[in-house]
Amino acid sequence: MADEENKNSGTVPEEDRFTYVKEDVTNEKALEKAKADYSGSDIQVLEGLEAVRKRPGMYIATTAAPGLHHLVWEIVDNAIDEALAGYCKNIEVTISPDNSITVKDDGRGVPVDTVAKSGLSGVETVFTILHAGGKFGGDGGYKVSGGLHGVGASVVNALSEWLDVTVCRDGGKFFLRFENGGHPVGHLKRIGDSNETGTTVSFKPDPTIFTETQVYNYDTIRNHMRQMAFLNGGITITLTDLRGEEPVKESFRYDGGIREYVSYIDSNKVPMNPTPIYCQGAEEVTLLDGTKERIYAEVALQWTDSYDQNGIYSFCNNISTKEGGTHVEGLNLALNRIINDYARKFKFLKDDDKNFSTDDCREGLTAVISVKHPNPQYEGQTKTKLGNSEVRKIVSTVVADGLSQWLLENPNEAKTIISKVQLASKAREAAKNAREKTRKSAMELTTLPGKLADCSSKDPAICELYIVEGNSAGGSAKNGRDRETQAILPLRGKILNVEKAREDRIWANAEIGNMITAIGAGVRESFDISKIRYNKIVIMTDADVDGDHIRILLLTFFYRFMRPLLDNGHVYIAQPPLYKIDYKGSPYYAYNDAQLEVLKKQLNLKAGYPFQRYKGLGEMDASQLWETTMDPKARKMIRITVDDAAQAEKAFTELMGDDVAPRRDYIAQNAKFVKNLDI
Ligand code: 0RA
Numbered sequence: 001m002a003d004e005e006n007k008n009s010g011t012v013p014e015e016d017r018f019t020y021v022k023e024d025v026t027n028e029k030a031l032e033k034a035k036a037d038y039s040g041s042d043i044q045v046l047e048g049l050e051a052v053r054k055r056p057g058m059y060i061a062t063t064a065a066p067g068l069h070h071l072v073w074e075i076v077d078n079a080i081d082e083a084l085a086g087y088c089k090n091i092e093v094t095i096s097p098d099n100s101i102t103v104k105d106d107g108r109g110v111p112v113d114t115v116a117k118s119g120l121s122g123v124e125t126v127f128t129i130l131h132a133g134g135k136f137g138g139d140g141g142y143k144v145s146g147g148l149h150g151v152g153a154s155v156v157n158a159l160s161e162w163l164d165v166t167v168c169r170d171g172g173k174f175f176l177r178f179e180n181g182g183h184p185v186g187h188l189k190r191i192g193d194s195n196e197t198g199t200t201v202s203f204k205p206d207p208t209i210f211t212e213t214q215v216y217n218y219d220t221i222r223n224h225m226r227q228m229a230f231l232n233g234g235i236t237i238t239l240t241d242l243r244g245e246e247p248v249k250e251s252f253r254y255d256g257g258i259r260e261y262v263s264y265i266d267s268n269k270v271p272m273n274p275t276p277i278y279c280q281g282a283e284e285v286t287l288l289d290g291t292k293e294r295i296y297a298e299v300a301l302q303w304t305d306s307y308d309q310n311g312i313y314s315f316c317n318n319i320s321t322k323e324g325g326t327h328v329e330g331l332n333l334a335l336n337r338i339i340n341d342y343a344r345k346f347k348f349l350k351d352d353d354k355n356f357s358t359d360d361c362r363e364g365l366t367a368v369i370s371v372k373h374p375n376p377q378y379e380g381q382t383k384t385k386l387g388n389s390e391v392r393k394i395v396s397t398v399v400a401d402g403l404s405q406w407l408l409e410n411p412n413e414a415k416t417i418i419s420k421v422q423l424a425s426k427a428r429e430a431a432k433n434a435r436e437k438t439r440k441s442a443m444e445l446t447t448l449p450g451k452l453a454d455c456s457s458k459d460p461a462i463c464e465l466y467i468v469e470g471n472s473a474g475g476s477a478k479n480g481r482d483r484e485t486q487a488i489l490p491l492r493g494k495i496l497n498v499e500k501a502r503e504d505r506i507w508a509n510a511e512i513g514n515m516i517t518a519i520g521a522g523v524r525e526s527f528d529i530s531k532i533r534y535n536k537i538v539i540m541t542d543a544d545v546d547g548d549h550i551r552i553l554l555l556t557f558f559y560r561f562m563r564p565l566l567d568n569g570h571v572y573i574a575q576p577p578l579y580k581i582d583y584k585g586s587p588y589y590a591y592n593d594a595q596l597e598v599l600k601k602q603l604n605l606k607a608g609y610p611f612q613r614y615k616g617l618g619e620m621d622a623s624q625l626w627e628t629t630m631d632p633k634a635r636k637m638i639r640i641t642v643d644d645a646a647q648a649e650k651a652f653t654e655l656m657g658d659d660v661a662p663r664r665d666y667i668a669q670n671a672k673f674v675k676n677l678d679i
Helices: 028-038 043-054 065-084 122-128 153-158 218-231 258-265 326-345 358-362 390-409 411-444 471-480 503-508 510-519 545-561 563-567 593-602 622-630 645-656 660-669 673-677
Strands: 090-095 101-105 160-169 172-179 183-193 198-205 236-241 248-252 277-286 292-303 312-316 365-372 464-469 486-491 536-540 571-574 579-583 586-590 637-640
Touching: 043 122, 043 153, 065 090, 065 101, 065 153, 065 198, 065 218, 090 218, 122 153, 122 160, 122 172, 122 183, 153 160, 153 198, 218 236, 218 248, 218 258, 218 645, 258 292, 258 365, 258 645, 277 390, 292 326, 292 390, 292 411, 312 326, 326 358, 326 365, 326 390, 326 411, 358 411, 365 390, 390 411, 411 503, 464 471, 464 510, 464 545, 471 486, 471 622, 486 510, 503 510, 510 545, 536 545, 545 563, 545 571, 545 645, 579 593, 586 593, 586 622
Parallel strands: 090 236, 312 365, 464 486, 464 536, 536 571
Antiparallel strands: 090 101, 101 198, 160 172, 160 198, 172 183, 236 248, 277 292, 292 365, 571 637, 579 586
């Protein structure tokens, strides 16, 4: 993809620019309808919320754990909008012992006066009318947060068992409670005086909607709050968890914003420019209705000793645009043009040398792009690709200006960076040869590895590949499996750490070659997810320190070489049992210490009743392995997904890099790897 980008670096066609239909943020019809129906009853208003309760999936995509967390993001987004409008500095998020959430901000406070169009108080309007959170009566500042999860405070209310709002403004303290999916208990009441301003929202997700889980994951919330604090520099976000014996409290504030984000992602790498390069700009656009809004773009760049070309983290309105889009294209254009210009001017490239490719320019680059747009258009399979074409030009101009100036002002660092790009270009040529060889042996040749016990079905949708630690466990797995759908690939010992190995050693490694051939979809840029031979790739290692290590090595390999496998949720971790109790001729299994205790109680066992602690998969015979770990009807597996790419990058470099301490700590704590990946 690299070189083509250079050809069409022209300007954006005039007709593509600034022709948005303004989004109906105030939802005039809903407001007027609400008013019309308000005389006497609020039934119509509640019908709107009832629609949300009937089909929550239309508003929050899922009622599983991610949907539960979206409720928090939504309320925090409102507070962040208040901060971006310049009125709020502090946001406090608290998880209470009953898994209710409180979000307190020191913004202007939700308006308390009656809203003409609805006849309701501002508070009741914002929390009961779909999409009314926008700017009725407010001055400028479009709702920046949201987009994918910008569903409105009323949706959170609709999906809550109860929701309390306290507002301080205009010298007073006001309160309104909602129950059973958004039914107001009376109307907004002044409950006292206050010389502060701000809004506090507490809510408890409705367990009849969130049936799968009502338990908040601290790491998930912490990672999101940290990300919000990075993307909105200067705001203080405090997170408190009151569910444990001792409260846990963390505070996030990054005055450097995305510059600090880049440094954070790179904290385990060696930077070429220790202070990230920062480029920023805004452009005013006129919407169809004649109002003017601004598009903001900011980019922070740091080159490191890493060999990765995928260190670009892009956001629009505080939402991660995982599939990239026009802002990333703008960055690519500017990088390619400015670096090649500089390299020619200062004779890194001779007259008849070919230009560096965009991939060369991106090797070792970590970049965070953050765009704020009044009317974002999202495209792509998962609607996480920014489509607004005018953004391409804005970002490329901002980066071209900022980067060319920085290169001229920092000649020493510039030289280091261009030399790195030059090396990348040469290494790419050399690696191409090594890779071609491997392609022939591992990809183009269709001979499957001898160690693979393949399944008989050729339908990838129902096929599973078990990658198993050790030959003896591999033997049990081969004998115990469902031969039609389950393939077994035993691994001998530890696989290569791809984070530390030179590229030619990676291509020469037999275990890695076996995995590439077995999965059958290539690697890196040429990885083709439509070619995978198995829908599920299951990592099955011992429940010990070595098993943990092998699991990380395998995940690192998939992350660097077959990233779409993780992005599309094809990778799983098998969960073998830790304990077995033989009781009255039958085996009973426990997968952790807590389960073991429960089991002992259930079976009414006397203290000292013997049980087996599995030291490895190899101690299980074929039928035991099937029953406990491989039978789709009985097994438990953990699906690995990468929700937060920046956090995952940091976790991988931390676990696999030069510094052994984090890895040792990790292995010592024996924490679940998935924690770091934020499933
Ligand atoms: C509508 C209008 C204004 C502010 C807000 C809503 C607002 C909503 C939330 C939700 C959580 N915290 C919030 N803070 C403010 C503008 C108010 C004005 O013009 O004074």
